[in-house]
Amino acid sequence: MLSSAATLIGGNIIYSASMPDNYTPLVFQDPDPYKLFGKDPEMTILNNKPWNIEAKAHLLNDNVTPNKSMFVRNNGLIPQDIDVSKWTITFDGESVVSSKTYTLQDLKTKFKHYTYQLTLECGGNGRSEFNPPAKGNQWTIGAVSCAEWTGVRLKDVLEDVGIKNNAVYIGYHGADIHLSKDPTKEAISRGVPMYKAYQEETLLAFKMNGEDIPLTHGYPLRLVAGGWPASTSGKWIKGISVRDKIHDGAKMKAPSYTVPCNTVSPGDKVKEENMCIIESMPVKSLITYPKTGAMINEGESLNIKGHAWAGELAVKSMAYSIDFGATWNTCVLNKPINRLAWQHFNATIKFPKKGYYEVWAKATDENGVSQPMIVPGWNPKGYLNNACHRIAVKVK
Ligand SMILES: Nc1nc2c(c(=O)[nH]1)N[C@H]1C(S)=C(S)[C@@H](COP(=O)(O)O)O[C@H]1N2
Numbered sequence: 012m013l014s015s016a017a018t019l020i021g022g023n024i025i026y027s028a029s030m031p032d033n034y035t036p037l038v039f040q041d042p043d044p045y046k047l048f049g050k051d052p053e054m055t056i057l058n059n060k061p062w063n064i065e066a067k068a069h070l071l072n073d074n075v076t077p078n079k080s081m082f083v084r085n086n087g088l089i090p091q092d093i094d095v096s097k098w099t100i101t102f103d104g105e106s107v108v109s110s111k112t113y114t115l116q117d118l119k120t121k122f123k124h125y126t127y128q129l130t131l132e133c134g135g136n137g138r139s140e141f142n143p144p145a146k147g148n149q150w151t152i153g154a155v156s157c158a159e160w161t162g163v164r165l166k167d168v169l170e171d172v173g174i175k176n177n178a179v180y181i182g183y184h185g186a187d188i189h190l191s192k193d194p195t196k197e198a199i200s201r202g203v204p205m206y207k208a209y210q211e212e213t214l215l216a217f218k219m220n221g222e223d224i225p226l227t228h229g230y231p232l233r234l235v236a237g238g239w240p241a242s243t244s245g246k247w248i249k250g251i252s253v254r255d256k257i258h259d260g261a262k263m264k265a266p267s268y269t270v271p272c273n274t275v276s277p278g279d280k281v282k283e284e285n286m287c288i289i290e291s292m293p294v295k296s297l298i299t300y301p302k303t304g305a306m307i308n309e310g311e312s313l314n315i316k317g318h319a320w321a322g323e324l325a326v327k328s329m330a331y332s333i334d335f336g337a338t339w340n341t342c343v344l345n346k347p348i349n350r351l352a353w354q355h356f357n358a359t360i361k362f363p364k365k366g367y368y369e370v371w372a373k374a375t376d377e378n379g380v381s382q383p384m385i386v387p388g389w390n391p392k393g394y395l396n397n398a399c400h401r402i403a404v405k406v407k
């Protein structure tokens with residue numbers, strides 16, 4: 012552990028040889044997460060045990076999200092001691108013909124590589140706005156990313172393994188450690204139905220933005236299921252179980268990552284059997300330029316930029332309002348580079364006179380469904396808040 016940890020923080024641990032095995036150097040009890048994970052100093056830390064870190068809207072301005080502004084959502088402790096040369100992934104479960112193990116090298120050499128930009132948004136992004144409040148990380152708007160992932164198609168590997176036709180769901184197993192440090196417990200073990208597992212864009216990825224995946228984001232192997240709650244994109248993947256029923260791993264059961272099957276009033280208690288698993292994420296957008304609080308002079312126009320996404324669907328149109336939603340204007344909206352990648356929009360705004368304005372952004376998906384202007388459907392765990400994003404602008 013010490014040697015890998017020393018590489019992480021970029022220093023040497025003097026006298027490490029004489030440390031007892033269970034001794035944790037002070038530096039690991041209180042590391043600088045920005046340096047440790049290579050994050051922008053403007054990122055917001057929501058929790059350190061486990062690490063949960065979110066972006067601010069303007070940090071997400073890049074078309075492809077770099078590591079420095081990618082949110083971190085961990086349910087357990089980051090695995091240490093990763094020896095890539097010994098890394099394997101095992102396929103098992105009721106619905107494999109027989110279980111099969113691949114080394115990372117097998118995966119990389121046996122199967123064709125594909126690269127896609129894929130949007131990953133935490134199901135709880137926007138939770139901080141629900142009322143009554145929902146427990147959990149109080150994400151504002153920054154638990155979303157769209158990086159470029161390279162790997163092999165899960166589908167190609169499943170076909171090589173041999174899957175029975177009673178397969179219903181896959182469940183992932185990661186190498187991270189349960190917060191209790193109980194080795195028999197998994198921090199999280201979620202998955203997707205077979206049709207999502209078989210999609211061309213569902214990857215077992217070993218590269219992010221052309222480089223090894225950063226440790227916090229799942230090095231050396233990650234499942235990436237774009238457009239679905241990012242909790243289905245398992246990090247540090249050691250195994251995939253192919254199940255003959257809905258996977259029943261950690262955090263598959265209500266209330267985790269589920270919403271009431273029928274809408275409820277704010278604050279209602281909902282029985283487990285009336286909660287449904289979240290699948291595709293809803294339509295949403297973010298204004299990433301300028302940063303909220305921008306000031307311009309009267310007569311100047313303002314260029315705004317941002318991204319829009321809609322789970323499994325494409326975004327059809329993008330609008331902005333400078334009068335709190337009373338009237339809307341059209342933004343220029345680009346097509347996605349590939350399915351499940353976020354789309355970029357921009358607009359040039361002219362303000363009628365001096366004053367305080369808010370610029371609101373509203374995306375509409377290809378089914379004609381738009382973002383609500385205020386927090387939608389209350390649910391016990393505060394998932395799926397896709398309300399319009401807004402920034403403040405002052406015209407002097
Ligand atoms: N093994 C493992 N995979 C995981 C998690 C985790 O804690 N352990 N967190 C999930 C959740 S809830 C989210 S939102 C995403 C976050 O991905 P990121 O930290 O790379 O942004 O990873 C998912 N995959």
Ligand SMILES: [Mo]
Nearest residue numbers: 084133134242
């Ligand atoms: Mo998440």
